[in-house]
Amino acid sequence: MFKSDVVLTLEEKIVRIERLFDAPVQLVWEVWTNPVHIEKWWGPKGFTNPTVEFDFKVGGSYRIVMRSPEGVDYPVKGKFLEITPFQSFVISDLVDEHPDEWVRDVQKMAGVTGDRDILNSKLRVLFEEAEGKTKVTLFTEFASNQIRDGFASSGMKEGWSDSFEKLETNALPNPNQISLEKKLNHPQELVFNALSNPLTIDTWWGPSGFKTTTQTMDFKVGGKWIFTMLGPDGKVWPNTIKYKEIRKFDYLEYLHGSGEENKNDDFLVNVYLIALDKNQTLIKMQLTFPDTNVRNAVIGFGAIESGQQTLSKLNQYLEHQNEST
Template structure:
């Protein structure tokens, strides 16, 4: 089993932490940039994240509220300063809302006094893929080496190490799976009906630029949905879905492939629709492939982005 320990080093005004994950860069990038995934792993063990707001665009803001096992909240806020997809992003890391006790403790370790703003920092997150594994490099830049050392001595290494363990255990999918999640501002029943209605599913199914044409759809266990997807380049892709399990409003399970038995390209799809408060629904879509190589090939042709675009189109369709 692959195992990677974090590497912790000090540079001029910078704490550098590295960790390699046994997953392609598309998956690691997703769990770092999707707030639904971030909530599963951010913070040391025992901490939860009741609030994760993540406007992932340059100039956008974020706010993550880490809650300790004792119930103390440690809000982290800032803005996205730079984003280079699948390579890096840079955020400001502000401690404006952290508890006074924490601020005093870190100041004491750093041997400084004054306003808490001096503890603010900038975090650069780099992603490097090699042989199907992804190295994540964190470069946290402080105002000076004194503050850098105060943070380094306050459990920074231990906290990030435990976060990385949670990321690997709770957020990254299995080696032959792809997981996509999105929160929709619509009731569970309405979302379920969008998946089950043969007259309207073609209005939103598929990535941006694709057109879906339904031939037949028999929405029941053992039934099939046979359709084509016309790509932006004019390529026509035959598709067949065979429903294996249906729990009204809650769950779908089906086999998805081209319909050509000679291609042996079927994969399993599980969709959980979880009702949230305020008429919201969490869509959790999981695709399971025959092996890791097939999964990785799907990643390279944009499976995650395609799935996210499809769910985005679903949300736009429901808004209408």
């Protein structure tokens, strides 16, 4: 069984932490940038992440609330400063919402006083692949070497070691799958109806900037939804969805492809609608491709971002419908 230890070194104002993962860079990048996976591994052992907000774009914000086994919340937040896909990203790491007791403890270890802002940092995450494995290196930059040493003494290595172990055992997706999810503040029935209504699905389906046009939609097991998507560049993309299973109002299973006879490009989609309460639904989508190469190719075309944009448009459509009633 593959095993890799965390290595911590100190540089000028920087704590450097690195670890090797037995997975290609596409998978490791995804578990760092997709909130569906982040909640499964972020934080030390025993910690959960009830809130993961991740607007993964330059200038976008993130906020992760880590909850200890004792029920104490440790929110971290910041902005994405730089992104180079599958190579690196840089974020600000702000401790504005951390508990006062934690701030006092870290300041004591660092031998500093004053506003908590002095504990804020910047994190660069670097991804390097070689022979199917991916080395992840974290460069956390602090305001001074004194604060760097205080954080290094506060359990950074142990905390990241726990997180990385959870990442490897709990979060890495299957190499031929993509997972998406989004919480919608709408009843389960309304979300299901939006997915099944041929008269309105064109108004929200597809990534930002795309126009969807339905030719036919026979929403039943064995039925097909045939539609085209017009991209911002004017290219038309044919699509066919073949429904394999439908459970009103909580589950859909279908094959999605171009519908072209000379192409074998279908992939399986499982859609789960989970009622969290009367007016809140978690939509989870799992896309399964024929093999890893196909999955990586569609990720390269922006499949994850496109899926997230589509779910956001669904949420906006439902909000508009709610305002109209």
